[in-house]
Structures are given as C-alpha cells and as structure tokens.
Amino acid sequence: MYNNQVTKLFVKEAINLRKKIQGLIGEDKPYALMIETRFGIHTFGLKFPIDVLILNNENKVVSIRKNLKPNKIFLWNPMYKKVIELPRGTIEKEQIKINLLIDISIL
Known part of the structure; x- marks a missing residue:
C-alpha cells in the first residue's frame, strides 16, 4: 500500500x-x-479460503469478501465485472476498504 x-x-x-x-x-x-x-464466482474444489475484491471500471473497490471458504458461491451486482481473487488475509494486511483505488500491475 502506498497511501490510504x-x-x-x-x-x-x-x-x-x-x-x-x-x-x-x-x-x-x-x-x-x-x-x-x-456472474459470480464459486469455490467448489478450492483447497483453501480466499479474499475477493470486486472493482468498478475505475478500479475502485465496490465489494469485499474476506475468507471465502471452499464450496461457497459469491454473487454481487452484475454491473461490475472485475474480480480479484487473493490469498486469505490480503484484504486485512493491505487495509483494503470500499472505495479504495487499486493500482493493478499484471504479472
């Protein structure tokens, strides 16, 4: 994180x-x-829980799901289509909140 x-x-x-x-x-x-x-995501077959961010077109966080366990479904407002699946604990570690801007670097 480089600022709040x-x-x-x-x-x-x-x-x-x-x-x-x-x-x-x-x-x-x-x-x-x-x-x-x-259309939402599911964690059927996943071996671990994850954190999930939903972003708008400007890469601002509009929805957060911490610790989504295996064998679950997560749905959100379908007007948003950018999803980032993260290792569990990332949201807390990076202090990610609603309306935070995410600077995405593709690996």
Whole structure:
C-alpha cells in the first residue's frame, strides 16, 4: 500500500475461458488472480479460503469478501465485472476498504 487511498496489487490475469472458469481451482496455494465476470464466482474444489475484491471500471473497490471458504458461491451486482481473487488475509494486511483505488500491475 502506498497511501490510504491507493493500493498496488500485482496480479495474474485469467485471459482465456478455461482460466476464467477455473480460477484458482486446482492450485496448491493461492495467488492474486484477476478475472472478468458478471456472474459470480464459486469455490467448489478450492483447497483453501480466499479474499475477493470486486472493482468498478475505475478500479475502485465496490465489494469485499474476506475468507471465502471452499464450496461457497459469491454473487454481487452484475454491473461490475472485475474480480480479484487473493490469498486469505490480503484484504486485512493491505487495509483494503470500499472505495479504495487499486493500482493493478499484471504479472
């Protein structure tokens, strides 16, 4: 975090349909992954809980879900399509709040 209004996150991007559908399922440990979807996410088959951010078109946080456990569904307002799945505890560690601007760097 470089101030209380902007946080930089380094993320991988799900660029093909398979990775968008799969997300972090099948991974042994979590990492920051950005997905574009309006239809919600699920954690069926995930081996670990994750934190989730929903961003608007300006990359401001509009919804937060901490510690989303395996075998759950998370839905949000479908007007937002940018999702970042994060290792559990990232939201708290980085002090991410609603309306915070996220500076995204694609790995």
